[in-house]
Amino acid sequence: MNPEKAMNVDRNREFAGRTVLITGAGKGIGYATALLMAERGAHVVALSRSQTDLDALSTTIPCKTITVDLADAAATLAAAQQVCEAQPVDLLVNCAGIVELEPFLEASVASFDLTMAVNVRAAMIIAQEYARGAIARGTGGAIVSVSSIAAQVGTPLHAAYCASKAALDALTRVMAVELGVHGIRVNTVNPVVTLTPMAEKVWSEPAKSAPMLARIPLQRFVQPDEVARAIAYLLSRDSSMVNGVSLAVDGGFQAG
Template identity: 40%
Template sequence: MSLAERFSLTGKKALVTGASKGIGTELCRVMSEAGADIVAVARDAAGLAEVKSVVEGNGRRCLTISADLGQADAPERAAREALAAWGKIDILVNNAGVSFPKLLVDQTIEEWDLIQAVNLRAPWLIARTLVPAMMAQKAGKIVNVSSQTSAVALTEHGAYAASKNGLNGLTKVMTAEWAAYNIQCNTVCPTVTMTPMGQQVWGDPAKLGPMVAKIPAGRVAQTVEVCDVILFLCSQASDMVTGQDIFVDGGYTAL
């Protein structure tokens, strides 16, 4: 198999959550350029329409599904809709995430519960719905987008860190249960990335400066840099990589 073939997603069907913004939007572009058809899942209908245009502009099919993954029934409904339309999903990227940065003593129960629902419960519900078809074909890729703060403490991110630590642990159990079916499950853990959510949290230079000073690379991550790592984990080139937390952090966690 050639280099191009090993990294190609031609003929693959990929479901991406949080597809209407930031890393999700860029990932739909990157994966469709690599040959994948895309199921784009998000709440923002206008954003989904833009993603559909980009994917189809790359000559691939795009199914858009509007879903609020914080609702208990929404993740499974979205996954079943994708299966009903396309029969199977080869690649799942759980990218959707929310954060309400507050000190632990100020975080509300409602905010805590929503963060866990979107960042941790939804990936489990979608995966358990899609995995039986992956098991049947003895092939599949699952990438859960986690965070640098799954490994290092970050003030005002207690609920978010709890969800991402949980996601890393969930991914390892996915590996333990599904690796025998040739399903690879990994997390990608970015540092600060200037998505709309990243801008909301880190847009103030007075807050961003001290964080960047701790990153040996001296800058934040670009969305495409995160997406290229996800692309590798979704390709045949990564068939022996599973159960790993891959940090895209410019060296932050090396210190």
């Protein structure tokens, strides 16, 4: 698309006529992204392990919902195939993620495997199905995965989580190189602590949150809608030459 024409896109309807698949859409960043994409005209396909959360989302925006346990590789593949075969998927947001809080010396193989399965393996499986469809159609596309500053910064009690996010960033760089030749851009957003239900259980205590806040120049944590807007940018034509990037949304945390 001509860059000058791209500048004239109506921001209120910039994704009109496009289908976006969002995992982890029932809560937090995924939920905020689903709302924003629908607001900007996209047809949303929402995946979550909680039917209750999806029911709540579908009362807020028009969307197709699918319940799936992303820890189950076979179920993840089946869900991805179901979505991608039902209609062309133009854009993909891998947002689903979990965290298991354990000191490193007590970290279990089971929790490590579960975290990697949901945070990395599921993203790979779904991205493969999405990319196969986009390549077959010759349409190009964009994938954004929700990573974290934990990919670069060691955080106590987060061994498996930090490892999974570093792996997700590395996987993204490989996808950016291999899929870029097909016109598919692949990036991550890497927020600092984001005030989602998952984060609340970790950072609700002032004793834990105060040291982290002290390292953020803007002196606050991120709101889910702020990450959603960064995701929308990476999905949009405004970022047409942005590929293989891990975009920090951290209030300057890593600048210090």
